[in-house]
Amino acid sequence: xxxxxxxxxxxxxxxxxxxxxxxxxxxxxxxxxxxxxxxxxxxxxxxxxxxxxxxxxxxxxxxxxxxxxxxxxxxxxxxxxxxxxxxxxxxxxxxxxxxxxxxxxxxxxxxxxxxxxxxxxxxxxxxxxxxxxxxxxxxxxxxxxxxxxxxxxxxxxxxxxxxxxxxxxxxxxxxxxxxxxxxxxxxxxxxxxxxxxxxxxxxxxxxxxxxxxxxxxxxxxxxxxxxxxxxxxxxxxxxxxxxxxxxxxxxxxxxxxxxxxxxxxxxxxxxxxxxxxxxxxxxxxxxxxxxxxxxxx
Numbered sequence: 040x041x042x043x044x045x046x047x048x049x050x051x052x053x054x055x056x057x058x059x060x061x062x063x064x065x066x067x068x069x070x071x072x073x074x075x076x077x078x079x080x081x082x083x084x085x086x087x088x089x090x091x092x093x094x095x096x097x098x099x100x101x102x103x104x105x106x107x108x109x110x111x112x113x114x115x116x117x118x119x120x121x122x123x124x125x126x127x128x129x130x131x132x133x134x135x136x137x138x139x140x141x142x143x144x145x146x147x148x149x150x151x152x153x154x155x156x157x158x159x160x161x162x163x164x165x166x167x168x169x170x171x172x173x174x175x176x177x178x179x180x181x182x183x184x185x186x187x188x189x190x191x192x193x194x195x196x197x198x199x200x201x202x203x204x205x206x207x208x209x210x211x212x213x214x215x216x217x218x219x220x221x222x223x224x225x226x227x228x229x230x231x232x233x234x235x236x237x238x239x240x241x242x243x244x245x246x247x248x249x250x251x252x253x254x255x256x257x258x259x260x261x262x263x264x265x266x267x268x269x270x271x272x273x274x275x276x277x278x279x280x281x282x283x284x285x286x287x288x289x290x291x292x293x294x295x296x297x298x299x300x301x302x303x304x305x306x307x308x309x310x311x312x313x314x315x316x317x318x319x320x321x322x323x324x325x326x327x328x329x330x331x332x333x334x335x336x
Contacts, residue, residue, distance in 0.1 A: 079251035083294045085285060087317050090299060092331040096134055098320075102127060105320045105328040107150040107161070107201060107263065108308030116310065116318060116330075119151045119160055126151055126158055126172070129330075138175060142168050142185050150201025150263065150308075152210065154231070159210060161201040165190040167210075167229075190229060190236060200226075200264040204288065206271060208232055211239070213261035213275060222258050226273070240290030242275060247284065250295040255280050263309040276309045276319065303331065 098105060098118075107119040111128060115137070118127045124143035127136045142160060150161035159169040167188040190212065192198065200213030209228040224242040229235075247255055262278035272293065275284045281303065285294035298306060308320035315335035322328050 080246065080249050080292070082251040083285070085283075085294050085296060086315075086336040087333045088336070089283065089296060089333060090302065091333075092302075093334045094332040096129075096131070096330040096332070098129070098323075098328040098330060099136055100327065101125075101136070102129075102328045103323045103326075105322060105330075106148060106307045108265075108310045108318060108320045108330075109151045109153045109158075110310050110312055110318075111153050117151050117153055117158060118308065118320065119148045120328075121147060121149075124148060124160070124168070126160065128174070131332075138172075140170070140172050142170060149199050152201050152203045154203050154210070159201065159203075161198060161212065163198055165192045165196065165198050165212070188234070190227075192227065192236070200261045200275070202264040202266055202273070204228070204266050204271070204273075207288070211264055211266070211273070213242075213264045215260045215262070224259070224261055226261075226264070226275075240273065240286055240288060242284060242286070243292070246292045247282075247295050250292065252295065253297040255282055255295070255297075259284065262307045265309045265311055267315070268311050268313050269315055274309060274311075274317075276306050278305050278307055278322075281306070 102118055102120050104121040105118055106121045109117045111117040114131050116129045118129055122145055124146060126140040128138035130137045147163040148160055149163050152159045156171055157169050158172050159167055161167055167190060169186050170184045196214040197216040198212050199215040202211035204211055207228060209230050212227045212229060214224055222244045226239045228237050228239045244258060247259055257280050259277045259280040259282055261275050263276040265274050267274060273286050281298040281300045283296045283298060286292045303319060303321045304324040305322040306319050307322055310318050317333040318330060320330045
């Protein structure tokens, strides 16, 4: 391009200014990226003071290794423990076991749910046992009333939590150690009407590590879960990480709360009463198992 001599100095200055501007912009840090890296995902408060239970219940020796918990009837909870195929009905007023239902042989039982008049129990290999309980009458192993359903999970999953979502009419099965080796923990839905299994939300370790507040010091593995009766949110309990994680049924993590290991030595069971009262059961870790009650704020 030909420029008159009189305009050449002006052009040189313009070119140098443009080059300097480009270099200045290129050398600036990506503020948007820095903000994303430095920020944490929001951690919503939960409506419970988990440091201050409103009541504590000491459980009998048969429930020293309590592993599952469910709301049963007004003032009563259903419980299972790791080794015995027995559902214990616990009365909150008298603080005693008032009924027992034997449903099978010894095994690794991790969850119990009372749904539409039936008790459902979960074994760690995905086997479901269910029956209609009759209060005051023990149902013995092998009885015609006992039904068994083998949930065919992909691979070999160690299933640790059992819940129920009334909106979906589906049982929730939380996996502790997925067969893939992936640290993320999927929750499966089992449709009770159609007897169909499908994969639901996933407890993602990277998301938990990015939540604002106290971070998990180790991999969060579910030990129990329950659905809040008012919000429909999933409350996932982790014994190994001493943590309570709240997520919605679409898989969005809403809250991650650290639990005091002195207050909850090995939290394994969780459930809600219809009014929102929260119950968490803990193994005794060599001592008696116990149950803590938390009032909703």
